[in-house]
Amino acid sequence: MTSWFTYLGLDYGWAWFIATIIDILVIALPLMLAVAMIIYADRKIWAAMALRRGPNVVGPLGLLQSFADGLKVFLQETIIPSAANKGLFLIAPIITFTVALIVWAVVPFQAGVVLANINVGLLYVLAASSLGVYGIIIAGWASNSKYPFYSALRAAAQMVSYEVSIGFVLISVVLWAGSFNLSTIVEAQRGYAWGWINGNFINPLLFPMAVVFFISSLAETQRAPFDLTEAESELVAGYQTEYSSMSFALYWLGEYANVILMCALNAVLFWGGYLPPLNVGWMYAVPGIIWLFAKILFFFFLFSWVKATVPRYRYDQLMRLGWKIFLPLSLIFVFVVSGYLMWMRVGIPS
Structure with a gap:
């Protein structure tokens, strides 16, 4: 990756900084998606143990329920x-x-x-x-x-x-x-x-x-x-x-x-x-x-x-x-x- 930055005319310090930012985003963005999915999983597990259905309306099998909740609080x-x-x-x-x-x-x-x-x-x-x-x-x-x-x-x-x-x-x-x-x-x-x-x-x-x-x-x-x-x-x-x-x-x-x-x-x-x-x-x-x-x-x-x-x-x-x-x-x-x-x-x- 550093060779590409060098090709673009960036020195080693900038190349290291940009590469680190990319590594951080590679961890942080999937983690945010995982948080949304884990909230859905949490609610489905509770529902199954209480003999309920849990989220099942928004999106296929209710998979978009967490995103709908996020949009709701964002608009408040x-x-x-x-x-x-x-x-x-x-x-x-x-x-x-x-x-x-x-x-x-x-x-x-x-x-x-x-x-x-x-x-x-x-x-x-x-x-x-x-x-x-x-x-x-x-x-x-x-x-x-x-x-x-x-x-x-x-x-x-x-x-x-x-x-x-x-x-x-x-x-x-x-x-x-x-x-x-x-x-x-x-x-x-x-x-x-x-x-x-x-x-x-x-x-x-x-x-x-x-x-x-x-x-x-x-x-x-x-x-x-x-x-x-x-x-x-x-x-x-x-x-x-x-x-x-x-x-x-x-x-x-x-x-x-x-x-x-x-x-x-x-x-x-x-x-x-x-x-x-x-x-x-x-x-x-x-x-x-x-x-x-x-x-x-x-x-x-x-x-x-x-x-x-x-x-x-x-x-x-x-x-x-x-x-x-x-x-x-x-x-x-x-x-x-x-x-x-x-x-x-x-x-x-x-």
Whole structure:
């Protein structure tokens, strides 16, 4: 691609800049389409579990329903409460939506196919994903309404609580793989199909942490049964109560983009990422990106399944699970994994 830019008379700096922009669009545009389709899939899964039809009118099989909803909110009037802080009120959904996109820069779609293959990719994921709560906190504060403000406080406490246990879970993964680079973490799972199965052997060190990470992902994305920030029984619509039109749509898109991201991280960190599910020759002929997308869809089905079947937790139950169960459990497994790796390296003294 650089040779084409050189042929057009552009120097290396401009060629690199334009090539990077193209790479970003190649990731961002399909992701936006995937968000629209995943919303449709979410509604169809809920409908099937409730013995309903779901979207089936707009477009063939209802496939255009998400686009119709997007057009509807686009044509609505943007209403800003008179007592709101207008600057913060408008910037909050932009923060949420942007943060949901920038984390994809370090996700490996296939061997060697990643926008930014940095050595501290996992730390980048933690840092960028932690910024998402600011969009919710700012929205609750800027709305100047008590229900969004209560929701923002809940979101802050909830994300802090579960990010602590997620941090210890990721320490276990880093110890096992010996790197913060996501591509290296995937390659470290080669030979362990989906990260924890090797033939008939089940690795007990990573599988419990995979379960903890999956449940914590539900809490991080405010999905049921942890959707206390949008508890309509006590908080109306939560932090987005005062939002309308495209401001509301950005929260809508950001939420589902975060869900897809968490599904991708579950696949990459514990289930082999772009690697095939079994060490079978013909499976390696399938492009790795297909396996990654298949695993993302599987985890998204689990997300929808949980939302359709599990009742919402009380807030004290949410905090108890995060601080009294997941935090000690993840901390214990840090010692277990590090002790096992040391034992494997040094051996049992005679």
